[in-house]
Amino acid sequence: MNNPTICRCEDVTLRQLEDCLAAGGTEVSLREVKLQTRAGMGICQGRTCLPLLAALVDSTGRGLPQDAGLVRNQPVRPLVLADLARFASNGGGEATRCSG
């Protein structure tokens, strides 16, 4: 277990994340790590791995003082495209409540 999987949705390992962070630079945001490694980009939208990612970034001492985290865009939960398309005829206002 010297290279555990951190993001299970996208199969991103600890070593891949460490390599990304080793690329150097100054402060690093969680979104940056996501864009470069795909960690947090999968079906759970980082709900599982976010605390681990945050701890990893913090351990480098390069975390942002106030990181916005990983912004979760709609849909909040996975949604079949046909259901999403149906909101068009129902009126958009309903969609937010129905999307869960």
Added chain:
Amino acid sequence: MGIKTADAVVIGAGVIGSSIAFRLAEQGRKVVLVEKAGPGAGASGSCDKAIFLQSKRPGIHMELALASRRMYDTLEAELEADLELKNDGGMVAIETPEHLDFMRDFVRKQRDAGIAVELLDGNEARRRQPCLSPHVLGASFSPDDAEVNPLALNTALFRAAARHGAQTMTHCEVTGIRASAGRVTAVETRRGSISTPLVINAAGPFAGQVGQLAGVHVPVKPRRGTILISEAVEPMVNGSMLCAQYIAAKHLAAVGSGNVPPYGIGLSLGQTESGNLLIGGSREFAGFEKASGPDVMAAIAGHAIRIVPALAKIRIIRSMTGFRPYTGDGLPIIDRAPELGGYVIAAGHEGDGIALAPITGILVRDLVDGKTGPFLHALTVNRFAVPIPA
């Protein structure tokens, strides 16, 4: 901290700014690349993966895209990175007789311009792209369209710039530009001042704001776009796909009467190496308001399902909304600002940032070296003598 000095300060570490920083650093220039957030945090991290040639307008737009496309052939070696570049062609699906007429004319002009593109009938199109709906009348197809992973591209350009000696300052906002006797002297940032005779505004949709810091007018405005992203699925899309409505929306062409979808909707469809589908997209003017709301997503979904019915059962796991830097004529601005010496504008690529990133780095390098040519002539800022159309 001390006072930093640089030969050039590039503002913005998206694909455009990173490409410029790479090319200038490669020459041995002392470059500082300053970025408000992380690399690719803006448009470059919220876009699809297609390098379309056949969506470009014949003429300078097309020639620019072709020249940039050729640079991709050697870019992976130059950047020492896997960009997931695939030469797997692209098609534009045509649904209505009006669009068929429009595309027939568009394809003829493209062929005259030397692009390998052909018009397929409905059955030929479905043979190449089995997921297309039976009602699709035909499609244009070009084997020269390609795909790249924009996130990998941005990271590779950014790291290559650093490898060639560019200093990168991320999460560091530019707060001011200092000038003396009509020339740039320094860039002020949240982490101190950088003394420099040259600043390059590569801030994409924010280029107007970065221009204002120096009293430079940059006629770029944000054009919002949303893309839906599916769970990883088995391969179902060959290459990249657009619809004729997308081409019409992109070039603001009025095709047919009525029936124009809301929010500037047009299909863009591609599949990542991981299996996720990228399903776009919209084109709206809404300032920098990020929340586009479920109406836009629903409209994108409905439009996509009509053209590719198998999408109906696929789950969407997230969406991206970003801002394309819009100039009004579909071309970027790559020019020296007339108001201020030492201030270069390289912004306004709208939806072509990925396609044009390689050539933009080269053109800015040429501009800084005092060279000129037909591309730079066509991309001046003073071509917008009148306000850009809304």
